[in-house]
Amino acid sequence: MSERITKNMARNIYFGGSLFAILLFAGLTMDTVQKIPKLTNSDKITESVARGKNLWEVNNCVGCHTIMGEGAYYAPELANVFDRRGLKNEEFFKSYMIGWMAAQPLSEPGRRKMPQFNLSEEEVNNISDFLIWTSRIDDNEWPPNIEG
Template sequence: MHTTKEMPKTDHRENITESVERGKALWEDNNCIGCHTLIGEGAYFAPELGNVFYRRGAGNHETFKAFMNGWMKAQPLRIPGRRQMPQFNLNDQEIDDLADFLKFTAEMDVNSWPPNIEG
């Protein structure tokens, strides 16, 4: 009862736009959770992305979209000894949608999880 009452105040569902919805669908269709965690849930192969908006975008929407565009297009980095992320061949609109979804996720009030900026 308490959770149901409190959720609208903490998940900021009023910030869900069509772009956030498209980004969530892309997140699911491409199985990002198969390697990453989001707010602690998922796989432990790759970094937590619940706060990547603050880590790589410094909390700035334009900075983060630019980071995401560069990052997604540069994969795989092929740096020896480092885990690889696949190339998903997403277009600019799709990458923006994913950035908006990750921004939305970062702005949810999840009791400051994860506990540090590096996830």
């Protein structure tokens, strides 16, 4: 038997390899798509969560903050602010958020400033619900540091 790879063998490797890669890609894509509802808790998106996300967008919080690593690096990551400042307690977190949003901008010199958004209590609660929901997305424990 000759050691050479024949044209036929090369063709089989080419098509076989391509087919294998395409099937693997399709399989992994289907696997991801199936897992998304479970990972994101999409069945737990209440109206308040949706309003909170809208407020998050129209006020451009992401212009300074990251959420699950996406956004600007001026201010702390907020996908885990519920764990960090709310200690995973919803009532406690909501009162923390009311206090925090009302107190801005802090007048401590040398500290980065956050603007005053003049949001109503209900709007702040919506944002809190959005941040609580976000903190429960399975993001592989991102960020690795609780201080974000």
